Amino acid sequence: MNSETRTAPLSAVPDQAVGAAAVHAVDLVKTYRPKGRGKARPEGVRALDGLSISVEPGIVFGLLGPNGAGKSTTVKILTTLAAADSGSAAVAGFDVRREPDKVRRAIGVVAQKSGADPVATGRDNLVLQGRLYGMRGAELTRRVDALLERFDLADAAGRQVKTYSGGMLRRLDVAIGLVHRPQVLFLDEPTTGLDPEARTAMWEEIERLAGAEGLTILLTTHYLEEADKLATRLAIVDRGRVVVQGTPDELKGELRGDALAVELSADAADELPVIGALGSVDGVRDITLHGRRVAARADDGAAAVPAVLAALDRIGLGVAAVTVARPSLDDVYLRYAGRSFSAAESTSVLEGAGR
Numbered sequence: 316m317n318s319e320t321r322t323a324p325l326s327a328v329p330d331q332a333v334g335a336a337a338v339h340a341v342d343l344v345k346t347y348r349p350k351g352r353g354k355a356r357p358e359g360v361r362a363l364d365g366l367s368i369s370v371e372p373g374i375v376f377g378l379l380g381p382n383g384a385g386k387s388t389t390v391k392i393l394t395t396l397a398a399a400d401s402g403s404a405a406v407a408g409f410d411v412r413r414e415p416d417k418v419r420r421a422i423g424v425v426a427q428k429s430g431a432d433p434v435a436t437g438r439d440n441l442v443l444q445g446r447l448y449g450m451r452g453a454e455l456t457r458r459v460d461a462l463l464e465r466f467d468l469a470d471a472a473g474r475q476v477k478t479y480s481g482g483m484l485r486r487l488d489v490a491i492g493l494v495h496r497p498q499v500l501f502l503d504e505p506t507t508g509l510d511p512e513a514r515t516a517m518w519e520e521i522e523r524l525a526g527a528e529g530l531t532i533l534l535t536t537h538y539l540e541e542a543d544k545l546a547t548r549l550a551i552v553d554r555g556r557v558v559v560q561g562t563p564d565e566l567k568g569e570l571r572g573d574a575l576a577v578e579l580s581a582d583a584a585d586e587l588p589v590i591g592a593l594g595s596v597d598g599v600r601d602i603t604l605h606g607r608r609v610a611a612r613a614d615d616g617a618a619a620v621p622a623v624l625a626a627l628d629r630i631g632l633g634v635a636a637v638t639v640a641r642p643s644l645d646d647v648y649l650r651y652a653g654r655s656f657s658a659a660e661s662t663s664v665l666e667g668a669g670r
């Protein structure tokens with residue numbers, strides 16, 4: 316448990332709000348305060364700044380954000396491992412502050428760092444977890460066998476976990492999280508550090524799980540592609556707040572049209588003629604120029620390309636390349652967070668280094 320101070324108690328979650336949602340969090344605030352005096356940031360780090368989410372049962376809900384956005388802190392609060400300074404949260408209908416034991420029974424947690432005992436075998440790790448939840452005898456053996464089979468670990472079940480590959484260890488972590496048949500499974504960045512093959516296998520596994528037994532999965536990720544592929548709904552988190560939420564298609568659909576990227580054969584001396592020329596093309600808007608790169612949105616990108624090339628030609632600019640892309644989650648992030656995902660990632664890395 317963390318040692319930071321709690322400035323105000325969590326308020327109870329209203330019952331009617333809890334009923335329908337598998338996870339319901341309102342206005343979570345959390346500040347990590349430095350332990351000693353004379354630290355660089357005496358005011359502490361505000362990891363959550365009024366974060367709210369509501370997750371309906373049976374879906375994969377993605378919490379997407381760059382490093383340092385507050386995803387793990389949210390998971391810690393929802394899984395009763397940390398206390399919020401203020402706000403309220405309920406999981407599987409239980410208040411995380413008032414009913415932490417019930418919450419813990421209802422959830423499985425796969426943290427960023429493996430919780431498996433490296434010197435025990437895969438099977439023993441699963442058995443131990445089951446026993447912690449009161450499972451015994453044939454029921455436990457059947458459950459462990461089924462999970463070993465399902466996660467393709469049956470052949471390695473008798474080996475010490477320290478001999479497992481990264482992908483096997485992650486699969487074991489998920490299996491451990493599922494032993495006691497939780498209603499809600501928390502997966503905190505489940506594919507970070509995995510090679511592409513193991514990542515694809517884990518994606519397939521998560522997709523399979525989501526369909527099974529009405530399990531609700533709350534997944535945190537800083538991979539745009541992962542959120543796009545797996546999440547039924549997602550919330551984009553930036554600096555401790557949800558900046559926008561919806562299905563990946565809804566979010567991308569809000570950005571009307573395609574992204575058009577034109578690389579000029581030479582730097583354009585002045586932005587205005589470029590903006591003027593492209594602005595005269597039907598359906599083309601939001602034009603920006605950085606050096607040789609022109610970016611714009613177009614209602615129908617492919618159809619606009621000939622007219623765009625002609626317009627640039629008229630003002631004497633040659634074109635080296637043109638690409639047309641459907642809106643991505645990165646575009647959504649840029650629109651709502653005001654900076655690109657990769658810029659946010661590098662800022663948070665620098666912030667982290669400065670702490």
Ligand SMILES: Nc1ncnc2c1ncn2[C@@H]1O[C@H](COP(=O)(O)OP(=O)(O)OP(=O)(O)O)[C@@H](O)[C@H]1O
Binds near residue numbers: 347381
């Ligand atoms: N125990 C702690 N003490 C001090 N600051 C912390 C602590 N844990 C997290 N933070 C800071 O709180 C902010 C949110 O961190 P958090 O780990 O929740 O983000 P995240 O989105 O999960 O990022 P990551 O993917 O890197 O884990 C960051 O600035 C982080 O450095």
